[in-house]
Amino acid sequence: MKNHVTIGRLAREAGLAAETLRYYERIGLIRPVQRTQSNYRLYDELSEARLRFIRRAQNLGFSLAEVKELLDLSSNPSNDMTAVKQLALAKIQDVEAKIADLQRMREALQKLSQTCPGHGSVANCPILASLAGRDAEAESQKQATA
Numbered sequence: 551m552k553n554h555v556t557i558g559r560l561a562r563e564a565g566l567a568a569e570t571l572r573y574y575e576r577i578g579l580i581r582p583v584q585r586t587q588s589n590y591r592l593y594d595e596l597s598e599a600r601l602r603f604i605r606r607a608q609n610l611g612f613s614l615a616e617v618k619e620l621l622d623l624s625s626n627p628s629n630d631m632t633a634v635k636q637l638a639l640a641k642i643q644d645v646e647a648k649i650a651d652l653q654r655m656r657e658a659l660q661k662l663s664q665t666c667p668g669h670g671s672v673a674n675c676p677i678l679a680s681l682a683g684r685d686a687e688a689e690s691q692k693q694a695t696a
Contacts, residue, residue, distance in 0.1 A: 554583060554592035564601045571601075579604060579618055611641055 561568040574580045575591070580600050582591035600621065607617045616637060623629050665676040672678060 554594055557582075557591045557593065560593045560597060560601070563598065564605075566601070574601075574604070574614075577614060577618065579614065579621065611645060612637070616641070 555563070557568050557571050561571050564571075571580065575582070580593070580597050583594045583597070584592050586592060603621065603624075604614075604617050607620055608614075612620065620634065620637060623634055662677045662680055665680075
């Protein structure tokens with residue numbers, strides 16, 4: 551990107567929608583360096599670098615509020631890195647909690663899928679019965695006697 555570019559061009563180069571950039575501007579993640587007489591926003595290379603930072607941070611699971619905090623911390627080189635490390639450690643805890651939740655979900659789904667023969671009427675499906683909060687065996691007996 552050379553010189554200043556409009557929001558549309560910056561959005562294309564960043565692979566984002568212009569509305570996303572406007573939102574980032576509203577919440578203080580990026581700022582245009584100037585506006586034209588026609589009130590078009592103009593951005594510079596620093597804006598492009600900030601967008602790369604935002605994208606990388608989001609890819610690591612940081613929320614936009616956390617990204618803003620990281621950007622604010624990085625804006626002053628004399629800031630201590632303790633807060634940055636604390637944010638990273640907190641994010642690791644979040645990721646570990648999500649992994650544990652996903653493992654529990656996988657185990658539950660494995661147990662459910664083992665109860666299902668995989669053929670026959672869905673009326674007798676133990677997976678659907680479990681999701682509906684019904685005992686699959688009792689449901690099968692009810693339908694057999696009906």
